[in-house]
Amino acid sequence: MTGARAVGVEASGITVRVRGRAAPVLADVALSAPPGAVTGLLGPNGSGKSTLLHALAGSTTPDAGEVRLGGRPLGAVPRLERARTVAVMEQDADSDTDLAVADVVALGRLPHRRRLTPPGPDDAAACARALDLVGMAGTERRRWRTLSGGERQRVHAARALAQEPAVLLLDEPTNHLDVRHQHELLGLLRATELTVVVVLHDLALAARYCDRLVVLRDGRVHAAGPTAGVLTPPTLREAFGVDAVVTQDGGGVRVEVTGAADR
Numbered sequence: 499m500t501g502a503r504a505v506g507v508e509a510s511g512i513t514v515r516v517r518g519r520a521a522p523v524l525a526d527v528a529l530s531a532p533p534g535a536v537t538g539l540l541g542p543n544g545s546g547k548s549t550l551l552h553a554l555a556g557s558t559t560p561d562a563g564e565v566r567l568g569g570r571p572l573g574a575v576p577r578l579e580r581a582r583t584v585a586v587m588e589q590d591a592d593s594d595t596d597l598a599v600a601d602v603v604a605l606g607r608l609p610h611r612r613r614l615t616p617p618g619p620d621d622a623a624a625c626a627r628a629l630d631l632v633g634m635a636g637t638e639r640r641r642w643r644t645l646s647g648g649e650r651q652r653v654h655a656a657r658a659l660a661q662e663p664a665v666l667l668l669d670e671p672t673n674h675l676d677v678r679h680q681h682e683l684l685g686l687l688r689a690t691e692l693t694v695v696v697v698l699h700d701l702a703l704a705a706r707y708c709d710r711l712v713v714l715r716d717g718r719v720h721a722a723g724p725t726a727g728v729l730t731p732p733t734l735r736e737a738f739g740v741d742a743v744v745t746q747d748g749g750g751v752r753v754e755v756t757g758a759a760d761r
């Protein structure tokens with residue numbers, strides 16, 4: 499779908515401080531997102547997931563540490579190349595309320611277009627393909643404000659896919675989606691050759707679709723590695739305060755949260 503440039507994302511020693519807060523938001527965080535794999539970012543509210551995603555995207559500059567894109571420091575990757583390589587789907591991102599769906603998706607093509615030139619056939623084809631992938635083909639003329647929350651989320655996913663990136667960073671991309679579309683979107687990400695880093699709250703979805711996980715707790719990495727090794731009852735109790743039944747079979751890991759753990 500993307501012309502498949504395999505580009506991994508690595509981060510080490512990421513520390514982010516914010517004014518007026520004694521403890522860093524992120525402290526010495528490392529992450530390895532191998533090319534073509536789906537890496538899930540998990541953690542309780544406020545543990546630093548979105549901040550880490552912003553650091554990976556280059557929209558937050560860490561106070562310490564380094565992000566590498568395809569082995570190169572992020573800062574050494576020219577801006578246009580970075581814009582073509584990395585797509586970001588923000589949490590609850592909004593768009594200008596007057597735009598049509600086609601206009602929102604077309605924003606994903608901007609890094610590929612020469613300045614002041616109108617969209618070409620490649621741009622139109624990429625947008626059509628992306629809308630089709632998220633099940634929103636035929637909605638091009640719909641106005642943004644007429645879409646439901648889940649439809650907006652799918653159009654934002656289409657915008658990111660239309661960018662034809664090598665790396666896709668997504669912050670809770672399924673929180674407005676019905677259960678079928680949750681599975682469709684994550685299944686789609688899993689089926690691509692993109693390098694994906696995705697923030698998720700749903701442990702069952704993480705178990706089903708992520709190759710690797712990084713669990714943050716209070717701004718630090720609590721556990722990281724292949725999914726089966728991370729999603730263990732002790733880790734889930736310590737990091738999330740829940741009791742869970744974890745089973746493993748040929749199809750992978752399954753997690754059923756049975757309730758809040760005793761404190």
Ligand SMILES: Nc1ncnc2c1ncn2[C@@H]1O[C@H](COP(=O)(O)OP(=O)(O)OP(=O)(O)O)[C@@H](O)[C@H]1O
Pocket residue numbers: 516517519523541542543544545546547548549550
């Ligand atoms: N600019 C800021 N100023 C003050 N505090 C901030 C700032 N940015 C982030 N924080 C704090 O840093 C912590 C981590 O925030 P972040 O949004 O990264 O967490 P998260 O794990 O994505 O949370 P959630 O699951 O609720 O979306 C939170 O306590 C948040 O309030």
